[in-house]
Amino acid sequence: MASDLAKRIRLIREAETSGRAEFSQLIGISKKTIEGMEQTGRTPKGELLEAVCNTWPKYTLWLMTGQVNEEAGQISPEIEKARKAFKPTGTATD
Numbered sequence: 001m002a003s004d005l006a007k008r009i010r011l012i013r014e015a016e017t018s019g020r021a022e023f024s025q026l027i028g029i030s031k032k033t034i035e036g037m038e039q040t041g042r043t044p045k046g047e048l049l050e051a052v053c054n055t056w057p058k059y060t061l062w063l064m065t066g067q068v069n070e071e072a073g074q075i076s077p078e079i080e081k082a083r084k085a086f087k088p089t090g091t092a093t094d
Contacts, residue, residue, distance in 0.1 A: 002040075002041025003041055003042065003043040003044075004066065005043055005044050005049065005063070005064075006037050006038065006041050006042065006043065006044060007041075008059075008062065008063050008066070009034075009037065009038075009044060009048070009049075009052055009063070010038050011076075011077045011078075012052060012056060012059050012063065012077050013034070014077070015077035015078075015080050015081055016056060016077070016080075020034045020035060020038075026055055027048070027051035027052055027054075027055050028051055029047070029048050029051050033048065034048075049063070049064075058073055058074060058075050058080070059074075059075065059076070059077065060074065061074035062074060062075065062076040062077075
């Protein structure tokens with residue numbers, strides 16, 4: 001059974017990058033480590049968690065607890081995807 005942390009890291013990767021290679025480059029952790037965590041579902045080590053939190057601090061609370069606090073800027077990948085998909089409408093012409 002995959003750990004909740006491994007599942008959440010995968011969701012962050014899918015929301016923020018085009019794949020494992022880009023994700024591993026951005027966080028400075030080998031692609032092989034990311035693949036191993038995702039394929040086995042093993043709980044990620046502190047170094048990986050710290051790298052993800054340092055790269056995307058907006059996900060720290062959600063990554064560690066599964067909770068969000070939008071007022072404090074702590075969101076989930078689902079919220080980020082919805083924000084990116086939202087296109088403001090209106091009558092402005094500039």
